[in-house]
Amino acid sequence: MTVSLPITYAKKTTKGAADSRDEYFLQLPGRREVDVFHDQTGEPRRMNFQWTAISQQVLASSQIRHPLYQFDLHGGCSPAGHIAQFRPALVTYLWDVGSPQPPGACWANGKNAPVGQVEVAKVLDTSAAYAMDIPPPYRLKAGTYRGSLTYSIGPGGDFDFGNDATELSGDSLTVNFVLDVQHAFIFEFPPGSDRAVLEPQGGWDAWLTGARRPGRLYRDLPFRLWSTGPFKVYKQCQYEDGDRCGIRNDDSDQVPVTIALSLPADVEHRGGAVSRLALPTGRSAALQFEAATPTLNRAGQLHFEVARDDVGSMLAHPAVPTQAR
Known part of the structure; x- marks a missing residue:
């Protein structure tokens, strides 16, 4: 299952930097427990939620300077999809998270750019895939259950995009859960x-x-x-x-x-x-x-x-x- 996330930002990247956080970098939140509550009775139920993949649309000044046009990927992600266009230099990628609990950091650098090249890329859109481990529906009372999780965004946060990530659309993300349980x-x-x-x-x-x-x-x-x-x-x-x-x-x-x-x-x-x-x-x-x-x-x-x-x-x-x- 996938969802669009209201996360946009600018990311300064340095090809071949000693600190991977200065490359095109991201680290997703780990698995979390969330309690959802029945609307009428307040009865709680606990489930697990985790992010399993991420996709972003990234704009740079040119293909050759783009950190993701042709790239090497390192860390805890593996490439699952990639679309690139020339003018403007826009790349949409999909990376799978290898181990959602705990997720490892992922970073990439462009193959065409020379070592030391600095580029400021614009992340225009972010989407993610997720998985939920919910209680068996046949053990849930009929009705609507609601709950939420709030994640921090920024350096050292739940969603961490490395050093020099600026113009963030916000410093937190709240995911609301609504489970509609209907029984025969x-x-x-x-x-x-x-x-x-x-x-x-x-x-x-x-x-x-x-x-x-x-x-x-x-x-x-x-x-x-x-x-x-x-x-x-x-x-x-x-x-x-x-x-x-x-x-x-x-x-x-x-x-x-x-x-x-x-x-x-x-x-x-x-x-x-x-x-x-x-x-x-x-x-x-x-x-x-x-x-x-x-x-x-x-x-x-x-x-x-x-x-x-x-x-x-x-x-x-x-x-x-x-x-x-």
Whole structure:
């Protein structure tokens, strides 16, 4: 990725100078850590940022005096591109940074100029390539994250153009980061899943023909999940029964129903697998789930269960229960 930088200046160069900083010289900043913050929650995330290449458009008085028309390159950069024109004597170059952390100084001198020749070159435009090491997007909450880095410009600064760099466009550069994180999220139930009919294992026939009381009533509803980021889950109850939902008959006899969730192995809660995890009631108590990897069309289940002791209460007060939701 590349970006244009608002950096222009004049650079005095001396061919064959004892100090490389008197040649056409530059040193880029090293790798930096930057914190970006979620617009709504203020939640921080840390990433690494580094400059990997630099390109400049450089004007000199003539080709033969140009420090970059035909040049030898030294230090921590390697040539990656070069365009030159005769009138005016304008060169646009691209240098790769060999080791962004830490970057070595780079300097060049023109092959055609005699040793000791002094030239003042004008840097008309600066661009750079960069790389960012961001947290995995599927572990980032949806929304916009913002942050910034500020670099110093000048001798001994983050962007260092050597000795006799004058007419600098500024003494600092601020890079603003905006990360727009958008996630796909689909919870898909098959048709008919708007009703969960709770039954004993094997159905009611055994009990109706004289068998002992069923051990429990339950229903497992399958679903398919697509998720590329973290999400939260909670339940809402028509009738609350402690930390569970209640179902009741027309006479207001009520029993609790446990509602639990099983998710694909790609999704974790507090670093562990999600298997029959009871769901809390209300948005404020919602459970946070994290994606270990993006989840695409994976199976999960929603579990409804009336425990054995409560089945006895239901059988003692038979009726058609109203819905819990």
